[in-house]
Amino acid sequence: MKILIITNSVEPTSGWGRYSQEILTGLVKQGHEVFLVCAKKSANDINPQTSRINVLPSPLSDKKNFWLCFYYAWLIKKQVNLAAIDAIHCLVESYAPIASFLSGISGRPYFLTAHGTFGVKFFKNC
Numbered sequence: 001m002k003i004l005i006i007t008n009s010v011e012p013t014s015g016w017g018r019y020s021q022e023i024l025t026g027l028v029k030q031g032h033e034v035f036l037v038c039a040k041k042s043a044n045d046i047n048p049q050t051s052r053i054n055v056l057p058s059p060l061s062d063k064k065n066f067w068l069c070f071y072y073a074w075l076i077k078k079q080v081n082l083a084a085i086d087a088i089h090c091l092v093e094s095y096a097p098i099a100s101f102l103s104g105i106s107g108r109p110y111f112l113t114a115h116g117t118f119g120v121k122f123f124k125n126c
Helices: 015-029 069-077 093-106 117-125
Strands: 001-006 033-039 051-057 087-090 110-112
Touching: 001 015, 001 093, 015 033, 015 110, 069 093, 087 093, 093 110
Parallel strands: 001 033, 001 087, 033 051, 087 110
Antiparallel strands: none
């Protein structure tokens, strides 16, 4: 299976990064082909077989501007053959609108893993 992973980094210096690194490593060990989309400043390459682009903003920098998700989805679409992807897995909650939009234009299912503080922050205003 070819999976597009959307995360901020795979560096174990943050919770999102450590979790993403473990998910990525597990998927590759199980024989899945992974294409990784990360934040611009993410530089660690834990798996040389994994294709990767760094185009996203910091997960906290643009969270108040929903409309930027269309721009970042467009950047990803320009560099990733979405027709070759089987599923989209978003590992950072603030990137969920990007994953949702990519799913809508590609017809591919997307999954969101929500955990920790940001996983429940949405419900604060309900």
